[in-house]
Ligand SMILES: [Zn+2]
């Protein structure tokens with residue numbers, strides 16, 4: 001973080017001096033546009049209610065949508081944002097989310113909470129930053145409605161292990177919520193968070209892992 005203050009700003013993607021994520025790199029980002037799986041938001045050849053990725057899974061959210069595929073420049077941006085603590089990148093991600101994803105019909109915006117280990121290590125929380133930036137643009141309240149109950153990191157666990165370990169506890173009940181996170185990978189985290197929240201949950205993330213056909 002100190003280096004970012006001392007060195008001239010460079011684009012996280014092309015390294016040109018000037019903006020943190022330059023206009024040219026922003027314009028070159030591929031968007032996740034329809035046709036999408038109605039449930040999990042995976043890009044598909046034609047509109048479907050369920051796709052190969054989510055068929056047979058019990059998912060607690062009604063839909064998941066993401067602005068951009070988790071790939072190339074988006075990976076670089078997310079890495080700098082999460083590991084480098086570059087807070088302004090949250091506003092850039094929020095602009096893309098609001099520009100590309102229709103606003104869900106919900107009462108409140110919330111976010112996937114950090115686990116204890118991550119929160120201590122980074123001292124900042126990208127999902128919350130994104131949720132606050134998006135909520136302001138959608139003119140919805142933003143509230144911390146979940147607490148992580150799993151101390152060990154989810155990343156090291158298999159999907160089956162994660163599903164056996166409900167990782168979240170709701171701090172309040174809501175009838176409908178938009179659940180924000182930075183990246184949708186397998187959907188296991190979003191699913192556990194949505195299940196803990198209860199009610200009607202629409203998941204919105206900045207990026208989404210896309211499986212190659
Ligand atoms: Zn650039």
Ligand SMILES: [Zn+2]
Pocket residue numbers: 037038039040041042049050051052053054055
């Ligand atoms: Zn699907």
